Amino acid sequence: MEFLFENILNLIGFLVGLTIGSMSYIGFKNTGSPTLFRLSIAFFSICVGFFVIWTGFMVEDFIIKSGHIERGVQALGIGIQTVGYFFIAFSHGIKSFFPKSRYFRSVGIFPLFLVSVIHIENIFRSISFILLAYGAIETMLSYLESKKKGAIFVTLGLSLLAFGEFIGWYSFVFPESILYYLSISIKISGLISLFIPVSRVPLRKIKFDEL
Amino acid sequence: MLKIHGQNLLSHLYNAKYLITIILIMRTISGYNMVEYRTHMKIIGDILTTTRDELADDDGATVTFLIRKANISHVRISRILTNLVSQGLLEQDSSQGACRYRISHSGREFLHAYQTFSKFAENFGLAI
Missing domain, CATH: 1.20.5 (Single alpha-helices involved in coiled-coils or other helix-helix interfaces)
Known part of the structure; x- marks a missing residue:
């Protein structure tokens, strides 16, 4: 059951990330917009992150058969997803949050070398939660200014992903409980919600009248 | 508990x-x-939209008309117009004494892409 749920989540995450990332990249190639470039990095990272975890589950199920996914692979996948969530938040101007000093930046990555893989996974999950919540708040504020309906779905999607990460934390404390399945179901709903407004963008080639 | x-x-x-x-x-x-600042891309979008939608005839828009519509300085618009002409998005016509600018076929295609992806980015609360 866990394997099936994880497969569904990771495949949906992979497909949604790939679709939105490709659309952003097409937009970047057509307009040269740095915002679309950041969005394409964000969603390609999310796509790769989900793919890494999916691959981990497949390798475990068909080759290793140990009964649980390699923690390092899971941490790697979640870390790559976190990079994607960072770029979504970064697009909203999060860059001013980080210290300008090179010293503080270098000190900031030290904790990653001092903790175990499980700790790293938890750190990535907590960072993901903060970045997703930040992205959801900023998107909601944009909706209040622009009143674009698509922004509601993206806000809902990011909020559900953040909530899913939050519940996922607690599923570590209560393994084998319903929290784990709840977390995955919420994340799947979040990914679908993210995809809804994007699916409405027409990407067909339009012929123009001759001048 | x-x-x-x-x-x-x-x-x-x-x-x-x-x-x-x-x-x-x-x-x-x-x-x-x-x-709230307009991005460089938004200014280009405004200039191209003006040359496409707000001209009464096919003579093209003067720099003064574009300055008024796009609401930017002469120095800045001159740089942008030179850039747009060199990239083939605008066509320059100097035959009637003053420079006039018309949107080209590639300019229309760019503007269409710009408007489509603006809507796409707005879904994420972003401006391109």
Whole structure:
């Protein structure tokens, strides 16, 4: 059951990330917009992150058969997803949050070398939660200014992903409980919600009248 | 009461306030001194839209007309117009004494892509 749920989540995450990332990249190639470039990095990272975890589950199920996914692979996948969530938040101007000093930046990555893989996974999950919540708040504020309906779905999607990460934390404390399945179901709903407004963008080639 | 790592569930939820504080600090710092500026891309979009939609005839738009519609300085618009002409998005006509600008076929295609992907980015609360 866990394997099936994880497969569904990771495949949906992979497909949604790939679709939105490709659309952003097409937009970047057509307009040269740095915002679309950041969005394409964000969603390609999310796509790769989900793919890494999916691959981990497949390798475990068909080759290793140990009964649980390699923690390092899971941490790697979640870390790559976190990079994607960072770029979504970064697009909203999060860059001013980080210290300008090179010293503080270098000190900031030290904790990653001092903790175990499980700790790293938890750190990535907590960072993901903060970045997703930040992205959801900023998107909601944009909706209040622009009143674009698509922004509601993206806000809902990011909020559900953040909530899913939050519940996922607690599923570590209560393994084998319903929290784990709840977390995955919420994340799947979040990914679908993210995809809804994007699916409405027409990407067909339009012929123009001759001048 | 349910206990996790020696603390009850309520106190764990209470700790969520630290996360919310971090988010609010991020929001405050990034939003500090925030003024709504038009992006370079938005200005180009405004110029191209003006040359496509707001001209009464096919003679093209003068620089003065574009300055008024796009609401930017002469120095800045001159640089942008030179750039747009060199990239083939605008056509320049100097035959009637003053320079006039018309949108080209590639300019129309670019403008269409710009408008489509503007809507796409707006879904994420962003401007391109």
